[in-house]
Amino acid sequence: MNYILKNENAIYYECGYSCDNALYIKLGAEAFFLTDSRYKIEAEQRVVGAEVIIERDLYKTANRILKKSKVKRLNYDSKEWSIFAFEKLTDKLKIKLKPKPDFSHKKRIIKSFEEIETLTIASQLGAEAFDFFADMIRRDGFNRDEYSLTYMAKTALSGYGKYELSFDPIVAVNANASKPHAMPTANILQKKDLLLVDAGLKYKRYCSDRTRTVYANKNFSFDIEQKFKSKKIQKAYDTVLKAHDNAIEKARTGMKAKEVDALTRDIIDKAGFGKYFVHSTGHGVGLDIHEMPYISSKSNTVIEDGMVYTIEPGIYIPDEFGIRIEDMVAMIDGRAVKI
Secondary structure (H helix, E strand, O other): OEEEEOOHHHHHHHHOOOOOOEEEEEEOOEEEEEEOHHHHHHHHHHOOOOEEEEOOOHHHHHHHHHHHOOOOEEEEOOOOOOHHHHHHHOOOOOOEEEEOOOHHHHHOOOOOHHHHHHHHHHHHHHHHHHHHHHHHHHHHOOOOEHHHHHHHHHHHHHOOOOOOEOOOOEEEEHHHHHOOOOOOOOOEOOOOEEEEEEEOEEEOOEEOOEEEEEEEOOOOOOOOOOOOOOHHHHHHHHHHHHHHHHHHHHOEOOOEHHHHHHHHHHHHHHOOOHHHOOOOOEEEOOOOOOEEEEEOOOOOOEOOOOOEEEEOOEEEEOOOEEEEOEEEEEEEOOEEEEO
């Protein structure tokens, strides 16, 4: 198969190295990694299975390589390219370019044993960081606003700079947690508040993703079992936890993604909170924080062994509170295993 890649994680998957200015071209048995002189040393040391070419103008160089080749067709991911870059790449090029949206994501949907091991370590490190963050809050986090708490979360997740983050953490107090992708505000965390944290870190470039919602008393932890003073919040929390556990327990290889989604959605619907579950049940996780498969009510993707995805049901009641519980699972021997 002949193809060209521009996305960093897509390139890394192919040859074990990428940077913020690179192209990867695969032409049958030949492969080329194009970058500029800033990355020469690392590229020559770390790229596997491809010829490293150092040039200033990557698109012009790629165009020249393609003109010299005898290929008649080249696949590319149309989501990766700007009009400017694509026009420069294809200038006077007679090769037929075939758009293949999500080209690399489709290749990466089934994770290898080694990838699942790496994702498991990322998830475990993320869980340890949650524990560290809880300790930071218990010592010095109460009476701080969400801006400060988010900064603290970044410190905890990164291990003081040791790890990259999967995404900017979500740290939301009380009513702000009713926004699934809440931005930090001046809300102050006080004892006995509801606190939602959604965060993850990267290990060897592979992401983790985890969400916990807690009753933040003086001795709180991010354990999955939580007790709230409000009966309404407790009912919502218990419903989300039941939905979360049901999906992990009953997801099977061979099911469609929408059937996995129904394992959470049906429980939340029956409890009377259906209109407050406003997003999909989950998404794939790998080199990107959002990958295939997407566990949504409309997805006909067949779940297979080797897939890794999140289970993250939620209930969000505007101007009151929000609850989400999220873990990553891997499909192993026909079942979902929490990693």
